[in-house]
Amino acid sequence: MRPQVVAHRGASHDIAEHTLGAYLAALDAGAGGLECDVRLTADGHLVCVHDRDLRRTASTRGLVSTMDLAELNELDFSRWKNPWADLDDEAPDQDEDLGKVLTLRKLLETVADYDRRVEVAIETKHPTRFGGLVEKRLVEMLREFGWEQAGAPVRVMSFSFTALQRVERLAPEVQRVQLVEKSTTWPMLRRIIDGDTIMGPGIALLREHPKVVESMARRAKAVHVWTVNTESDLDLCLRMGVRAVITDRPAFVLDLLEERGLAAG
Numbered sequence: 573m574r575p576q577v578v579a580h581r582g583a584s585h586d587i588a589e590h591t592l593g594a595y596l597a598a599l600d601a602g603a604g605g606l607e608c609d610v611r612l613t614a615d616g617h618l619v620c621v622h623d624r625d626l627r628r629t630a631s632t633r634g635l636v637s638t639m640d641l642a643e644l645n646e647l648d649f650s651r652w653k654n655p656w657a658d659l660d661d662e663a664p665d666q667d668e669d670l671g672k673v674l675t676l677r678k679l680l681e682t683v684a685d686y687d688r689r690v691e692v693a694i695e696t697k698h699p700t701r702f703g704g705l706v707e708k709r710l711v712e713m714l715r716e717f718g719w720e721q722a723g724a725p726v727r728v729m730s731f732s733f734t735a736l737q738r739v740e741r742l743a744p745e746v747q748r749v750q751l752v753e754k755s756t757t758w759p760m761l762r763r764i765i766d767g768d769t770i771m772g773p774g775i776a777l778l779r780e781h782p783k784v785v786e787s788m789a790r791r792a793k794a795v796h797v798w799t800v801n802t803e804s805d806l807d808l809c810l811r812m813g814v815r816a817v818i819t820d821r822p823a824f825v826l827d828l829l830e831e832r833g834l835a836a837g
Contacts (some may be wrong), residue, residue, distance in 0.1 A: 574834040575809060576816040577825050578605035578693055580799050581622065586818040589629070590620040593670030595679060605691040605816065606683065607729075608800075610710065610803040611677050612702045617641040618676040618709055624697070626776035628652065637701050638674035676710075680717055681690065683725065691816070693749065693796075698732040707738040714743060721745050723791075725740040729772055733764065749796055752788075755781040762791055770815075772796045775805050778812065785812060803828055810834075 581596025583601060587631050588696070595606055608620040626632045626639075630647040639692060650671025676706035683690045696706045710728065714720045720743040727741045736748045750765060751772040752758065765771070773786040775797055778785050789812070796816035797809050806828055809817050819825045829835065 573813065573815070574708055574829060574836070575814050575824050576604040576691070577602075577758065577829070578607050578691075578796070578816050578818040579603040579822040580607045580818045581609070581620075582606065582795065583823050585801070585818070585824075588653035588671060590622065590674055591671050592674050592682070593650065595674070595682065596670070598822045599682075599686060599690065600719075602826050603822040604680070604692070604836070605693055607695065608679060609677065609695045609697055610672075610706070611636045611660070611697055611700065612709060613641050613644065614638050614707055614824075615640040615642075616709065617708075619644060620674045620676060620679060621807065622697070624700070633738070641662040641673070641675070647673065677713060680713070680719075680726075684717060689725055690729070693727050693729055693816075695729040695751070696735050698730065698735055704738050708736055710734060711739065712743040713744070715747065719746075727770065733761070736769070738755065742788050749800075750792075755784045758784050760834055764788065765792060767791070768793055770794045770796055772798060772818075773807075774798055775800055778808060778814075782812065789813065794829045800825065 579598030581589035583597040584594055586592040587597050589681050609622040610618045613619055621636050624635055626634050630653055648671055661773050665718040683692055719726045720747040727752050728799040729747055730736050731751045739748055741792050745760055749772040753774050757775055766788035769792050771792040773785050778797055794815040797814045798818035799807055800819045806825055
């Protein structure tokens with residue numbers, strides 16, 4: 573079975589993560605899904621940023637949760653990926669908007685307007701000072717798009733079981749993905765996860781404890797694995813029947829699938 577190829581923070585191997593440029597590149601490559609992390613700004617906007625602070629991706633000490641969207645809009649979220657770009661006289665001019673902070677609304681609008689179905693896997697980050705307000709705002713936005721119903725092209729992911737419980741209460745038909753990093757958490761999770769939940773183990777867990785992931789596959793609706801960036805890891809996922817591979821390199825993974833006779837159909 574051909575797994576869905578989900579672009580992890582966009583085509584983030586080549587282009588700065590969580591920027592519109594990274595997501596457009598992933599769409600152009602043919603990714604079937606886009607993955608993003610979301611955080612709330614001080615004035616209540618959901619933005620696609622992984623870290624709680626901005627040192628790595630925007631070269632500032634500020635915290636996402638203490639800054640307004642207007643302040644974040646003044647920052648460059650792409651320069652860190654290629655800090656010497658200004659010295660390359662042959663480099664093409666870049667659209668500055670493609671490297672700005674990306675709101676979840678803009679990402680969902682981009683997907684809604686695209687000429688084929690694309691799914692979005694949205695991870696809510698915890699702990700956060702805003703607690704359950706993150707999921708509340710997220711579900712409110714999904715309702716604006718009409719995407720809180722079964723069959724909508726979205727799913728919500730989190731390492732926090734409590735966060736996914738909130739999503740289930742607010743929008744019971746939205747797909748949920750329980751992210752897992754360590755095998756030691758599975759004995760507890762297997763007692764409380766229902767059959768409608770998708771399991772999201774990391775690739776290291778799959779490599780080191782395949783029996784645990786097999787147990788997840790028997791208990792859950794499906795298994796989605798992050799972050800799959802090498803040929804050997806992709807082949808492992810194919811042998812295990814993984815339904816979605818989340819990767820920084822969507823074009824690379826899609827080419828490998830085509831070589832194996834698993835092109836999109």
